[in-house]
Amino acid sequence: MNKTMRITVDGRKIRASPGQTIMDACDDAGVYVPRLCDVEGLVPQGSCRVCTVKADGHTVAACTEPAEPGMKVENDTLEIKNYRRDLVRMLFHEGNHLCPICEASGRCELQAMAYRLRISQATKYPYLQPVRPVDASHPDIALDNNRCILCGRCIRASRDVDGKHVFEYVGRGIHKRIGVNAENLAATNASIDDYAMSLEVCPVGCIIRKREGFFAPIGARQFDREPIGMDVETRQEHHVPKRRPDPAFGNDGTK
């Protein structure tokens, strides 16, 4: 069982080690599977479904589905791309994503995913324009829930890396949102130095680090020139293996 196996992604054979998910195997081989709720260093959750691929004919989330010997995966096909486009469009329509006024614009993974998927034309979905509160109580951090896409990355980062449990899901269905572990963020033990508050955790502009906004000028921002996923597609050249928490160390294996 400990031998590496081979899976096929869009006709290309890649290596996968036992227990690896489809996405981790693809990442190690330099094949990018678009994703929003998954990020290197955290336990995969499989909630955004943007990483949906077809594995042996079944649509599965690549970040949670284990690779199996001889598995045939479709990743970059029109059908899968259209699924992903619809998912990303729905995220844009569910929240209040005002790119022109957002500090995260240009380094926002949701926006970058829409660029990568070439979403520019009108959709069939209505804008829900929800009314969601902003929590600016903390001296160093503000939370603008209007931009939240419920990826849960802050939840996992705070719980597994910081060991603090600052964030958690609250409510169900369309009423689901991210809650904090007290009356407001200032009443929690959250700190600007937490990994959960770092720029790489929140994929959108929901977690705002105060007094640091607009640090990169237009044209020099993360996704201005290079599409999202370029780091993965060039990973093979550097032979950097992907970081994942080690299950042997419980949930705190990353830092």
Place this chain on the structure above:
Amino acid sequence: MRKKRVATVSLAGCFGCHMSLLDMDERILELLQDVEFDRSPLNDLKKFTRRCDLGIIEGGCCNEDNVHTLRDFRNNCDVLVAVGQCAIMGGLPVMRNAIMHSDDPLRECLEEAYCSSPRVYNPSNQIPNDPALPLLLDKVYTCVDVVKIDYQIPGCPPSGDVLWATLSALVRNEPIDLPYDMVKYD
């Protein structure tokens, strides 16, 4: 081949997208070989003189005049192009739809703007209500909410390059193919 007739309008927008049209620089001369402008703020024509091939809409609908104008454009243009984030998803004006914790967001917005804000000088303490002012809508609507839109060009504003690429393709009946660094939502 006869020149394509183009009409443009700015609804609930800031005219930034029209400014961006001018950012095409000298290519606008090339465009004018194939295009003539009908109703547009660029030539100050207030009414359609005849049917147009292309209507360019900047901004969404925040008052009833915007809705009338947009419907007028739909009735008089073969193809409508929504230009900029305001036309596409409401942009900055749409922020008034989501004023927090309010059951009457429009009234709260107007009272803040004209009466209660600390820096407002308004001795009558009234929200402007002259009959000449177009009636404000309950919320800001995107162009897609009101009429059928055929194409949209995202951006705030869209760059001169993306406007040139899209409009020159539409005028020449060619497919629109935009490179990665042209499509921006900001």
